[in-house]
Amino acid sequence: MRLFPRTPMLFVALTPLALAGAVAGPAAGATADTTCSGWNGAQPVQPARFSPLYGIAAVSPCDVWAVGIQASNLDATTAPPLIEHWNGSSWSTVQTSVNPAFLERVSAVSASDIWAAGNTQAGALILHYDGTSWTQKPNPHDSDGTGDELSALDGRTASDAWAGGNNRQNGTRHALMMHWDGTTWNPSPLPSAVSGDNTAVISVSADSATDAWAVAQVDDSPVLLHWDGTQWTPSTVPGIWSVTALSPTSAWGVGYSQVGNHFQTLTEHWDGSSWRVLSSPSPGGTGQDNVLTDVTATSGSDVWAVGRYGGDDDQPLVPFAMHWNGGSWTSVPLPVSGVQATDTNPISVSAAAPGQAWVSGVSGFDTNGQFIPFAVPVPVVPNVSGDTVSTATAALTSAGLTVSGTQNTTTNCTPSITGNNVVGSDPAAGQQAPVGQPVTLTICSVTVIHPTVTVPDVTGEDDASARSDITSAGLHVGTVTLKVSCTIPRGQVISQSPAGGTTAAFGSDVNLTEATRSGSAVHQVVPHFCTQ
Numbered sequence: 001m002r003l004f005p006r007t008p009m010l011f012v013a014l015t016p017l018a019l020a021g022a023v024a025g026p027a028a029g030a031t032a033d034t035t036c037s038g039w040n041g042a043q044p045v046q047p048a049r050f051s052p053l054y055g056i057a058a059v060s061p062c063d064v065w066a067v068g069i070q071a072s073n074l075d076a077t078t079a080p081p082l083i084e085h086w087n088g089s090s091w092s093t094v095q096t097s098v099n100p101a102f103l104e105r106v107s108a109v110s111a112s113d114i115w116a117a118g119n120t121q122a123g124a125l126i127l128h129y130d131g132t133s134w135t136q137k138p139n140p141h142d143s144d145g146t147g148d149e150l151s152a153l154d155g156r157t158a159s160d161a162w163a164g165g166n167n168r169q170n171g172t173r174h175a176l177m178m179h180w181d182g183t184t185w186n187p188s189p190l191p192s193a194v195s196g197d198n199t200a201v202i203s204v205s206a207d208s209a210t211d212a213w214a215v216a217q218v219d220d221s222p223v224l225l226h227w228d229g230t231q232w233t234p235s236t237v238p239g240i241w242s243v244t245a246l247s248p249t250s251a252w253g254v255g256y257s258q259v260g261n262h263f264q265t266l267t268e269h270w271d272g273s274s275w276r277v278l279s280s281p282s283p284g285g286t287g288q289d290n291v292l293t294d295v296t297a298t299s300g301s302d303v304w305a306v307g308r309y310g311g312d313d314d315q316p317l318v319p320f321a322m323h324w325n326g327g328s329w330t331s332v333p334l335p336v337s338g339v340q341a342t343d344t345n346p347i348s349v350s351a352a353a354p355g356q357a358w359v360s361g362v363s364g365f366d367t368n369g370q371f372i373p374f375a376v377p378v379p380v381v382p383n384v385s386g387d388t389v390s391t392a393t394a395a396l397t398s399a400g401l402t403v404s405g406t407q408n409t410t411t412n413c414t415p416s417i418t419g420n421n422v423v424g425s426d427p428a429a430g431q432q433a434p435v436g437q438p439v440t441l442t443i444c445s446v447t448v449i450h451p452t453v454t455v456p457d458v459t460g461e462d463d464a465s466a467r468s469d470i471t472s473a474g475l476h477v478g479t480v481t482l483k484v485s486c487t488i489p490r491g492q493v494i495s496q497s498p499a500g501g502t503t504a505a506f507g508s509d510v511n512l513t514e515a516t517r518s519g520s521a522v523h524q525v526v527p528h529f530c531t532q
Helices: 389-398 463-472
Strands: 022-024 053-060 063-069 081-086 091-093 102-110 113-119 124-129 133-136 149-157 160-169 172-180 185-187 199-208 211-218 221-227 232-235 240-247 250-259 262-270 275-278 290-299 302-310 317-324 329-332 344-353 356-363 372-378 408-410 422-426 438-444 452-454 476-484 493-497 503-505 509-516
Touching: 053 113, 053 356, 053 372, 063 113, 063 356, 063 372, 081 102, 081 372, 102 124, 102 160, 113 160, 124 149, 124 160, 149 211, 160 211, 172 211, 199 221, 211 240, 211 250, 221 240, 250 302, 262 302, 290 344, 302 344, 317 344, 317 356, 344 372, 389 422, 389 438, 463 476, 463 493, 463 509
Parallel strands: 053 102, 053 344, 102 149, 149 199, 172 199, 199 240, 240 290, 262 290, 408 438, 476 509
Antiparallel strands: 022 133, 053 063, 063 081, 063 102, 081 091, 102 113, 113 124, 113 149, 124 133, 149 160, 160 172, 160 199, 172 185, 199 211, 211 221, 221 232, 240 250, 250 262, 250 290, 262 275, 290 302, 302 317, 317 329, 344 356, 356 372, 422 438, 452 503, 493 509
């Protein structure tokens, strides 16, 4: 498995199961643009205490699938798989009769051609969604027995998909690869250097029938593999744990490299002849581990990578994303808060559209001992209401967005938002937006002049009544000075400033002088004790 410190993988030793044919899913066409309201902060369903989402596939920003497992404890012996779907307004779980099982990867060719891969006790598991239902597909390793695992998956076309992982032989795991030709899943032999003891395929991506890349784990090290249409050939490119292919002259690999005592992010690009390391940010700095776990791309100027930093010596486990725009990598904040911001392991990323992606993983293990399913889009418009234009611009730029040269103005301002400050934005706060999209700000065009109000006369009233009358008039109670009096009841207002009947600015203070009987007044005018 790939390196996921502080997030133990569920142990899956599955009991016998009854394999079924079809598994109902959302109806084809149910995610039409007319029903898509954009992300609203909704989180995936958590059907069990341990419900990680290991894989994610975005057909569009409003048609997203995520897979994992739903278990009541870390020993997921009898746990069913977890399939969740985002339809543009909410997440829902999709039940499956393949149970128990474990799903680790999902890949979408189209809205009606989606693959998911994992394992059952019988062997490797592959499911297919045709736009109406999920169906188990036979594969060469589906009856190998307990221990098989598919941890890499890529569906390119209806007749070209890859799945990789490992199967158990004599107590050790051996890497395996399979190819879908439109009709059947067939074995794809691997070089002996990456298919011996303690090996596994952990990532695969193809851009054509004759050009694909994969990553095999050999002991504790990654080995890069290339497919030329006939065979897989290994090459030594240290540090790459996930790969995505765009063309014969463009592919990306991400992972981490050792720098001093810690890991730092590593990104490399294939240009058709060689792999080259490109500078990438490590948001946690050199004093913490910074690890990239997955990568995806739609073009040479639209590449996404996700990872996390921290996680050692009680440090928070902080998720992050970064984007390549054709010239450089830039960190892009994920829309997280609370536990998600400090205890999350992002595992998978999928491009939803040019400039947009979805990230999945797991949150909360160190905080509350649970695997809370995690799935969010990126970028998301930050809330800049009340900010100055310069502060809003900085926040939007940090989120990977820009500020439109055209701004709306409004006189519908509030006392808390004064002239030239931001009232709102389009797209609104919390909505998905592609990297670089201009965001139109709505600015308060007038300086709010607070109205004047008449000061109520509260002399002779007790303290509670006076406070109520003052606040009801839109004013605040200011300083209360206590004055000793032997004739006026304690707490009664003796005088006020400004005087009743005068005018004052809305929200201004009214200072009171009230009677007291002892010399213990906080703001006492005349120290005295009544002797009567």
